[in-house]
Amino acid sequence: MQTWETTFNQLMDALMPQLTAGETLAVSLVAEESEFTRFNHAKVRQTGSIENGSMSITLMGNGRSTTESITFTGEKAADWPLLQTALQTLREELPQLPEDTYLVLPEGDDHSREVYDGELLAMDAIAPTLLPQLAGLDAVGLYAGGRCVRAYADSAGQRHWFETETFTLDYSLFTESGQAVKGTYAGRHWDNAAYADNLAAAQTLLEQMSQTPKPLERGQYRTYFAPAAVADLMSMLSWGGIGEASIRRGGSALGPLQRGEKFLSDKIHLAEDFSQGQVPRFNQYGELAPLTMPLIAGGQLKNTLVSARTAKEYGIPSTFAEGGEYLRSPTLAPGTLAEADILAALDTGLYVSNLHYLNWSDRPNGRITGMTRYACFWVENGQLVAPIENLRFDESLYNFWGANLIDLTQEVKFIPEVGSYGFRDLGGTLVPGMLVESFAYTL
Amino acid sequence: MTVTPLATTADPMDLLTEAIASLDLPADWVGIRATREESVSRSQRDGKPEGNRRSLQQGAMVEVLVNGQIGYAATNRLTVAGLRQAAELACQQAQAAAPWRIHAFSPEIRPKVLGVYQTFAEKPLKTLTTGHAHELLSRICQGLKVSDQIVQASASISAKEVDTWLVSSSGTQVHQQFSFFTPSFSATAQAGPIVQTRTNNGRGHAYQAGWEFLEVGDELWASVQRIGEQAVELLTAPECPDMTTTLVLAPDQMMLQIHESIGHPLELDRILGDERNYAGGSFVKPEDFGHLQYGSELLNVTFDPTVEQEFASYAFDDTGAVAERQYLIHNGILQRGLGSHESQARLGVPGVACARATNWDRPPIDRMANINVEPGDRSFGQIIGSIADGVYMEANRSWSIDDQRFKFQFGCEYAQRIRDGKLAETVRNPNYRATTSQFWRSLSQVGDRSTWQVFGTPFCGKGEPNQIIRVGHGAPVCAFNNIEVFGGAG
Numbered sequence: 001m002q003t004w005e006t007t008f009n010q011l012m013d014a015l016m017p018q019l020t021a022g023e024t025l026a027v028s029l030v031a032e033e034s035e036f037t038r039f040n041h042a043k044v045r046q047t048g049s050i051e052n053g054s055m056s057i058t059l060m061g062n063g064r065s066t067t068e069s070i071t072f073t074g075e076k077a078a079d080w081p082l083l084q085t086a087l088q089t090l091r092e093e094l095p096q097l098p099e100d101t102y103l104v105l106p107e108g109d110d111h112s113r114e115v116y117d118g119e120l121l122a123m124d125a126i127a128p129t130l131l132p133q134l135a136g137l138d139a140v141g142l143y144a145g146g147r148c149v150r151a152y153a154d155s156a157g158q159r160h161w162f163e164t165e166t167f168t169l170d171y172s173l174f175t176e177s178g179q180a181v182k183g184t185y186a187g188r189h190w191d192n193a194a195y196a197d198n199l200a201a202a203q204t205l206l207e208q209m210s211q212t213p214k215p216l217e218r219g220q221y222r223t224y225f226a227p228a229a230v231a232d233l234m235s236m237l238s239w240g241g242i243g244e245a246s247i248r249r250g251g252s253a254l255g256p257l258q259r260g261e262k263f264l265s266d267k268i269h270l271a272e273d274f275s276q277g278q279v280p281r282f283n284q285y286g287e288l289a290p291l292t293m294p295l296i297a298g299g300q301l302k303n304t305l306v307s308a309r310t311a312k313e314y315g316i317p318s319t320f321a322e323g324g325e326y327l328r329s330p331t332l333a334p335g336t337l338a339e340a341d342i343l344a345a346l347d348t349g350l351y352v353s354n355l356h357y358l359n360w361s362d363r364p365n366g367r368i369t370g371m372t373r374y375a376c377f378w379v380e381n382g383q384l385v386a387p388i389e390n391l392r393f394d395e396s397l398y399n400f401w402g403a404n405l406i407d408l409t410q411e412v413k414f415i416p417e418v419g420s421y422g423f424r425d426l427g428g429t430l431v432p433g434m435l436v437e438s439f440a441y442t443l
Numbered sequence: 444m445t446v447t448p449l450a451t452t453a454d455p456m457d458l459l460t461e462a463i464a465s466l467d468l469p470a471d472w473v474g475i476r477a478t479r480e481e482s483v484s485r486s487q488r489d490g491k492p493e494g495n496r497r498s499l500q501q502g503a504m505v506e507v508l509v510n511g512q513i514g515y516a517a518t519n520r521l522t523v524a525g526l527r528q529a530a531e532l533a534c535q536q537a538q539a540a541a542p543w544r545i546h547a548f549s550p551e552i553r554p555k556v557l558g559v560y561q562t563f564a565e566k567p568l569k570t571l572t573t574g575h576a577h578e579l580l581s582r583i584c585q586g587l588k589v590s591d592q593i594v595q596a597s598a599s600i601s602a603k604e605v606d607t608w609l610v611s612s613s614g615t616q617v618h619q620q621f622s623f624f625t626p627s628f629s630a631t632a633q634a635g636p637i638v639q640t641r642t643n644n645g646r647g648h649a650y651q652a653g654w655e656f657l658e659v660g661d662e663l664w665a666s667v668q669r670i671g672e673q674a675v676e677l678l679t680a681p682e683c684p685d686m687t688t689t690l691v692l693a694p695d696q697m698m699l700q701i702h703e704s705i706g707h708p709l710e711l712d713r714i715l716g717d718e719r720n721y722a723g724g725s726f727v728k729p730e731d732f733g734h735l736q737y738g739s740e741l742l743n744v745t746f747d748p749t750v751e752q753e754f755a756s757y758a759f760d761d762t763g764a765v766a767e768r769q770y771l772i773h774n775g776i777l778q779r780g781l782g783s784h785e786s787q788a789r790l791g792v793p794g795v796a797c798a799r800a801t802n803w804d805r806p807p808i809d810r811m812a813n814i815n816v817e818p819g820d821r822s823f824g825q826i827i828g829s830i831a832d833g834v835y836m837e838a839n840r841s842w843s844i845d846d847q848r849f850k851f852q853f854g855c856e857y858a859q860r861i862r863d864g865k866l867a868e869t870v871r872n873p874n875y876r877a878t879t880s881q882f883w884r885s886l887s888q889v890g891d892r893s894t895w896q897v898f899g900t901p902f903c904g905k906g907e908p909n910q911i912i913r914v915g916h917g918a919p920v921c922a923f924n925n926i927e928v929f930g931g932a933g
Binding site: 034036037038039040041043044045046047048049050051052053054064065066067068069070071072073075078082086089090093096097098099100101102123124126127128131138140141142144170171172174178180182249250251255256259261356357358359360361362364365366367369370371373390392394396419420421424442443 | 491492494495496497498499500501502512513514515516517518519520529532533535536537538539540542543544545572573574577581594595631633636637638640715716717719720721723724804805806808841842843844845846847850852854872874876878904907908909910911931932
């Protein structure tokens with residue numbers, strides 16, 4: 001049986017010569033073979049295998065552009081007729097479209113190939129490996145593992161292949177009263193000992209959740225956010241934050257920073273960093289992003305995510321972002337707070353492990369609302385006192401990443417992406433924890 | 444080997460039936476659900492094309508029940524050999540997991556059923572030409588730009604035709620043909636640091652229909668102009684005041700309110716704990732069904748997949764359960780949950796036909812379909828006329844609720860103060876927050892049929908692995924007493 005890479009390359013080698021003068025073509029591929037085992041109360045709820053692939057073919061010509069997505073099975077005999085039909089459909093549609101002022105034609109001859117093999121659990125070993133160690137626990141979660149592919153080819157000569165075998169185990173452990181802790185174990189090589197250690201750490205934290213939760217009045221509290229919570233807050237910048245198009249069109253939360261109306265702490269250093277190879281460096285235009293690029297340095301906006309299309313519209317340089325101008329491999333630089341000093345530095349306030357359901361409540365002003373979730377504690381005089389009843393917050397990033405930011409931790413943690421809408425997400429976020437003064441809780 | 448697109452196969456049901464007949468597996472039940480989805484989306488910004496996308500995706504999910512455990516395997520290789528291979532894999536999945544199963548399911552969770560369903564489309568989607576679509580989008584963008592303060596005018600359409608075939612070893616044969624149409628437009632106005640966006644009903648126009656919703660003539664163009672004008676109007680409007688007051692919600696915000704604080708908490712898989720690691724649980728307990736005073740006695744809520752043109756109508760769910768209208772809440776009392784045959788068997792409470800999957804590559808889970816608040820007896824004029832001091836809000840723009848579906852905060856695009864029984868000045872950045880029980884028990888007036896409108900969204904997210912699903916929500920204008928409202932950061 002052919003590999004997907006061989007099939008993709010053969011399809012592209014056959015397709016590109018079919019173009020006529022004035023036609024330009026770009027093809028993106030996303031594909032995966034995944035195992036999913038979902039469990040609740042440490043028992044299997046649903047289990048299955050999914051093999052899926054989709055090719056997006058963009059035809060450009062005469063200043064116009066149109067795209068069709070079709071099934072990719074990985075078998076040339078099956079995929080070639082669909083590809084030819086798609087090309088014909090696009091050719092028929094192209095002349096009917098209005099001219100696209102901001103169309104960007106691919107150029108260059110960049111090639112890249114990254115293949116990361118893994119050692120994953122075999123399908124029939126997933127439940128027998130995971131569940132015996134969860135016996136007696138109220139455990140709920142999802143194991144997802146398998147091969148993921150992202151690829152690109154165009155008629156200018158660019159071609160990229162990114163293939164990785166990864167797994168994510170995303171789980172929660174619950175007490176009888178409904179208090180919970182979150183655990184995540186992810187990587188390319190499954191290790192039973194590492195799984196046991198991960199689970200043991202979560203169980204230790206769960207024991208601290210057994211006390212009666214402390215209800216808190218709404219108000220402003222000094223708060224420590226663990227790295228997973230910081231990653232959630234940072235993810236909001238992908239949604240109308242760091243994208244140049246959003247800033248230009250008035251809706252960005254970083255508009256006030258860009259205009260010099262509001263400021264961030266000089267402790268904030270945000271960058272895109274592809275050096276760990278978690279996600280492909282190439283984007284939908286076939287462009288390779290720089291290995292690292294500072295976005296916010298010392299609280300100052302240094303670069304934004306600029307796609308080739310936005311660059312053309314506003315006559316500015318591209319920073320090789322995806323069309324959606326979202327963060328792909330973000331890192332937030334550490335601070336000076338030692339792990340061992342977190343509780344003492346917090347003194348009295350909230351220790352927040354995770355957040356939930358974030359949304360902009362006033363995006364142009366950078367205000368975010370959301371909930372605390374999982375292992376969140378009330379701390380007094382540097383000692384964990386009790387878990388809390390979950391609180392709603394509503395706070396501006398210009399406060400918690402601005403004047404109210406006390407420090408970031410020395411240690412940074414990789415928070416893996418565990419999402420799987422459409423296809424499994426790749427990569428994650430490298431972030432420290434952070435200590436903040438006067439964070440606003442509202443309900 | 445050649446994979447033939449399902450639509451051009453003489454009868455895809457024959458392929459699936461042949462595949463099942465060819466199997467020799469130690470299984471108690473086998474089913475195949477195949478899906479073919481053909482879609483077109485087009486968008487413009489400021490009258491210039493932003494995107495032209497077509498999609499043709501197809502595949503099948505094979506489910507195999509062995510020793511009380513279902514295993515599944517999804518493939519896009521639509522041949523007898525491909526489906527057989529998937530069935531064998533699904534069988535192995537079930538066998539491997541059966542010793543750790545959460546419940547011993549019987550084949551009754553996948554009932555035998557025969558039937559067809561088809562959306563009524565006055566103007567079939569394929570008759571909307573590329574040129575006419577862009578002409579309409581361009582005209583909408585022009586209509587939205589009522590002022591130089593409009594910095595962005597956007598318009599888009601999404602048209603999708605979906606066929607699903609369900610065949611099983613117990614004799615099920617179902618074919619459903621859906622036509623989904625989602626038009627959307629928005630205007631963003633800016634004056635210095637103040638930015639305001641107004642959309643057509645919070646992007647809630649999502650229908651099961653043809654493209655007739657773009658052919659409504661004067662009504663459409665009046666709406667386009669109003670959206671543009673209101674975006675500009677909001678720039679100089681005062682902030683919504685911070686106060687506890689009577690809140691009146693339009694149907695385009697009721698959609699979100701119903702979805703988040705009635706639909707999700709009533710899902711039986713959340714109550715069973717399946718979703719606790721991702722979407723969350725529910726404050727509703729199994730013993731609450733038949734007893735809990737969910738809202739005031741004015742609150743009547745139905746699960747109704749039979750409403751023509753509502754986004755999530757269907758005749759059968761993705762397991763073959765027959766879809767029927769049911770009361771979820773009657774006169775304020777909780778009656779039943781949103782749960783499939785599987786969840787009903789596990790929890791022992793009544794449910795509905797709501798096992799749905801986003802596509803062929805995901806297993807069905809408990810989902811909303813159309814969840815509607817039934818109309819009451821008050822006209823819009825009567826509702827507003829009875830309120831001495833309050834706030835009227837339209838169109839959702841921000842939403843967040845906790846993992847038990849209890850503490851929420853929602854924001855809207857547009858609001859007006861109510862003073863002495865009349866709509867008064869416009870206010871911007873309107874938000875409100877409450878707990879679910881407090882909110883629905885504060886329901887004090889329910890609008891009549893003249894105020895009732897249907898909206899929907901294709902983007903309800905849930906499940907592990909993740910899935911989005913289409914939902915519809917119909918509601919009248921409603922009033923709620925003593926709700927905390929507030930404005931933006933200023």
